Amino acid sequence: MAQLHLRKYREDCLKQLTEVYDQAEAESLYHWLVEEVLGYRALDHQLQADVEIQDQQLKEFQLKLSRLLKQEPIQYILGYTEFYGERFKVNPSVLIPRPETEELVEWIIAELKTHQAIKVLDIGTGSGCIPITLAKHLPQAEVYACDISTKALQLAAENAKTHQQKIHFFEQDILQLEQLPQDFDVIVSNPPYVRELEQSEMQPNVLDHEPELALFVSNRDPLLFYRKITQLAKKQTSCKLFFELNQYLAEDTKQLIEDLGFIEIELKHDFRGNLRFLKALNKS
Numbered sequence: 331m332a333q334l335h336l337r338k339y340r341e342d343c344l345k346q347l348t349e350v351y352d353q354a355e356a357e358s359l360y361h362w363l364v365e366e367v368l369g370y371r372a373l374d375h376q377l378q379a380d381v382e383i384q385d386q387q388l389k390e391f392q393l394k395l396s397r398l399l400k401q402e403p404i405q406y407i408l409g410y411t412e413f414y415g416e417r418f419k420v421n422p423s424v425l426i427p428r429p430e431t432e433e434l435v436e437w438i439i440a441e442l443k444t445h446q447a448i449k450v451l452d453i454g455t456g457s458g459c460i461p462i463t464l465a466k467h468l469p470q471a472e473v474y475a476c477d478i479s480t481k482a483l484q485l486a487a488e489n490a491k492t493h494q495q496k497i498h499f500f501e502q503d504i505l506q507l508e509q510l511p512q513d514f515d516v517i518v519s520n521p522p523y524v525r526e527l528e529q530s531e532m533q534p535n536v537l538d539h540e541p542e543l544a545l546f547v548s549n550r551d552p553l554l555f556y557r558k559i560t561q562l563a564k565k566q567t568s569c570k571l572f573f574e575l576n577q578y579l580a581e582d583t584k585q586l587i588e589d590l591g592f593i594e595i596e597l598k599h600d601f602r603g604n605l606r607f608l609k610a611l612n613k614s
């Protein structure tokens with residue numbers, strides 16, 4: 331095969347990627363690819379422009395590029411993502427953690443860091459990024475996490491092991507539960523909240539590749555997870571709730587939680603300026 335230099339490859343690669351993605355995203359995807367296949371950090375690419383790409387590397391590049399051109403998320407292609415400064419394994423059984431969820435975790439850590447021993451439960455844990463990050467930053471917390479999906483729990487357990495955090499995982503369809511198995515001081519959840527009617531706003535990389543189970547709720551009853559979790563939390567002695575929300579339904583969610591008897595309800599914006607998080611307290 332003729333020699334292929336990184337400079338030339340960059341051109342070919344970006345030409346193809348910009349047919350599907352905008353310029354900024356195409357460049358960012360190219361950087362992810364180079365870092366993965368060649369091991370160079372983005373800043374070094376310029377310096378390495380004359381580097382010759384080996385046949386094996388080219389094969390790997392092309393394989394990953396063809397998946398990107400089908401709008402498969404880069405995180406599934408590489409098998410990992412970054413969350414709260416750490417690397418987490420992801421696969422199509424779990425939602426790719428979003429930067430908004432990092433803000434939720436940051437809020438919880440700030441609120442709980444002065445608390446003594448506490449028991450925390452994350453409902454619908456997916457990759458396990460929430461409980462693992464909480465356990466790491468709140469060493470006084472005993473952390474539990476559940477999900478309806480066996481495959482998600484397997485991956486979450488793998489992530490917990492990599493990060494050397496002890497999380498008590500259990501499989502549970504939360505909608506089928508009458509009572510939580512024990513008392514928790516804090517319940518966290520980023521449940522499915524995207525209404526079917528919002529699908530038209532979504533990108534094909536999300537719609538065609540991420541698990542529907544983790545994303546969607548019906549137009550008819552979009553707050554079902556918040557209602558169920560709050561009802562379960564209400565049966566606890568004293569419990570704090572932290573939720574990630576559908577930005578369009580933030581006020582409705584607040585009302586629902588207030589009607590169920592919770593107090594000190596606070597809504598919070600995400601970095602994009604959308605009402606995205608909620609905190610509430612149940613004092614019995």
Ligand code: GLN
Binds near residue numbers: 428520522523524545
């Ligand atoms: N924020 C995610 C998205 O926009 C959805 C997360 C969720 O449904 N819990 O795709």
